[in-house]
Each structure stands twice: as structure tokens, then as C-alpha cells.
Ligand SMILES: [Zn+2]
């Protein structure tokens with residue numbers, strides 16, 4: 001894996017680049033640093049490896065999301081100990097899907113292809129599946145148990161997973177004789193390759209099942225309950241162990257990854273661990289100061305003191321009433337942003353009262369106004 005370097009930088013794309021942009025950037029770079037072009041230059045070769053590694057992560061939306069969130073995909077443990085009910089952080093498996101460059105080498109050295117055989121015919125873990133879930137800001141603050149519905153491939157009930165139309169049977173692949181591999185001699189070495197006809201399965205289906213098209217599996221809707229720990233945010237991904245596709249040959253099932261999305265709240269805006277709430281006050285409340293009842297996200301109503309002479313835009317902070325941080329690491333703050341509302345559609349009488357106030361006011365009452373009056377008369381260079 002590429003350590004220390006930003007994968008987006010390596011590909012020269014912005015963090016919000018689309019999958020298509022990433023692909024195009026990769027193809028361009030791969031072309032530029034191709035050994036055919038660079039004549040086997042060592043530096044270019046290193047660069048190409050880096051580009052390939054970066055693309056391996058960013059081309060896969062799931063790995064990309066993990067990278068965006070955690071800044072790594074190389075299997076470093078993440079402590080997400082606050083997760084309960086079968087949820088753990090990402091601690092493993094990010095190396096999956098990277099074809100080891102040594103596979104072919106092993107095959108060549110050991111010739112017999114034992115490595116591939118054991119990998120293929122024995123138990124295989126089921127695929128991971130992913131889905132998105134929208135939750136409210138309040139749920140992200142308190143934590144919640146939520147039911148998630150998602151699509152998952154399951155064994156076809158018609159052919160019971162064989163992929164062959166009921167009444168028929170999968171036959172032994174004629175090309176590889178059922179081993180799933182083709183062996184060829186290259187000089188001293190014997191090289192094994194995955195059989196192209198059966199793709200390594202060793203079986204050949206002459207009459208594919210009508211229901212699943214010979215896949216042996218069909219998409220089905222599943223439902224599971226997940227525990228959402230307090231402090232999650234848009235972009236947080238939770239893993240539900242074992243809720244992915246079933247494994248084959250007795251292998252363990254894959255996992256379900258749930259990407260969370262927060263709904264907007266009519267009163268509170270989240271910025272990191274802090275919450276912001278706009279509070280309109282009247283002219284006279286801002287002028288004289290007062291105590292009002294203010295809402296919080298999960299702590300009920302509180303008394304909020306508006307100090308005398310509060311200006312529009314002033315922030316009043318309530319410590320510890322913001323969002324909880326993951327893993328019980330305390331809470332952020334809640335900020336009330338005061339908006340002094342200028343009254344509109346006042347009657348003539350009301351307007352006269354205010355004008356009277358202005359007539360009696362001086363530079364002490366309106367320091368900025370009077371300062372500006374003074375400054376604008378001066379000649380500045
Ligand atoms: Zn079927």
C-alpha cells in the first residue's frame with residue numbers, strides 16, 4: 001500500500017472527483033508511465049506502481065469511502081470500541097481484491113498450482129454488500145437501533161444454487177475436466193491458469209436455470225437491525241458482521257456495510273462536534289438583555305441569557321450541549337447565533353416612537369454609526 005501519500009494527489013484528482021473522472025485520470029497516467037513509453041525507467045516504474053495502488057482503492061466506492069473516512073485502507077486497526085451488537089470498526093480486509101503480484105510466481109515455482117486449487121475449491125467467504133441509511137440528527141446524537149432493508153444475493157430456490165434448470169445437472173467442464181484450471185508448460189515451468197470456460201468453477205451448465213439465469217443466486221430483499229452508536233455522522237460506515245452474502249462450500253458469510261446519511265434538522269446545524277442554532281430576538285430584547293427559553297437537540301429547554309447590548313451575529317456558547325463524540329469521548333458545544341430582527345410593517349405610531357429614540361441617542365449609544373459619520377467626512381489617500 002501507498003503510505004503517507006494522498007491517493008487523490010497521486011492520481012491528480014480532487015477529493016470530490018466522480019468515479020469516471022478517477023478512471024480517466026488513471027488511464028491517462030497509466031498510459032504516460034507505461035514501461036513501453038518510458039523504456040523501463042526505474043523511477044517511472046515506481047510511479048506506475050503508486051498509481052496502480054491508488055487506483056485500486058479509489059476505483060472501488062467502498063474502499064474509497066473507507067479511505068475518505070479513515071485515511072487508510074491498509075488494514076490498520078481502528079478503535080471503534082463503542083460499537084455494539086456485532087458492529088466493529090474496520091480492522092481487516094482492506095487488502096482484499098489486490099491481486100498479489102506473486103501469485104504467478106508461486107504458480108511457477110510450485111508448478112502444480114496447489115495454491116490456486118486450495119484457494120478455489122475450499123470454503124469461500126461470501127461477498128460483502130453495502131447499503132445506505134438515512135437517520136435524523138437526533139438519532140445520530142442519542143444512538144439508535146434501526147432496521148435496514150437491503151438487497152442481497154441469495155441462493156436461487158428454483159435450482160438450489162446449482163444454476164442448472166431443474167431436472168438437469170451441471171456437467172463437468174469439458175475444457176478443464178472439472179479442475180477449474182488449465183495447465184501449460186513454459187520451458188522449465190508449468191504454469192496454471194484459471195479455466196476461461198468455467199471461470200474456475202469446474203462445471204458446465206448446458207441448460208441454465210430460468211429463474212436465476214444460471215447464476216445460482218438471485219437478488220432478495222433482506223432486513224436486519226443495526227445499532228447506531230452516538231456520534232456518527234454523514235459518511236460514517238457501519239459494518240454488520242455476517243449480514244452479507246452467504247459463503248460457498250461452507251465458507252463464512254460476507255459483511256453488510258451501512259453508509260449513513262444525516263437528515264437536515266429544522267433548528268440545528270451540525271459542524272463537526274458542534275451544533276449551531278439561530279435565535280431571532282427583538283430589538284428591545286437585544287437592547288435591554290433578557291432570559292429566554294432556548295431549545296437543545298437532546299437536553300430539553302434551557303434558559304439562555306441574552307446580555308444587554310447583544311449584536312446580531314453574536315454567538316452564545318453552551319459548553320457540552322453539542323454532538324456526542326464517538327466512543328464516549330465527551331461532547332461538543334452548542335452555539336446560539338443571535339439574529340436581531342429588524343421589525344417590519346410598523347405603524348406610523350410605532351415608527352415615530354423609534355425615531356424619538358434616535359433623536360435622543362448619541363455616539364455612546366451608536367458608537368459604530370457615529371464613528372462612520374465622522375470618518376466619511378475625512379479625506380483619505
Ligand atoms: Zn436458479
Ligand SMILES: [Zn+2]
Pocket residue numbers: 173174175176177178179180181195196197198199200201202203
Ligand atoms: Zn473449466
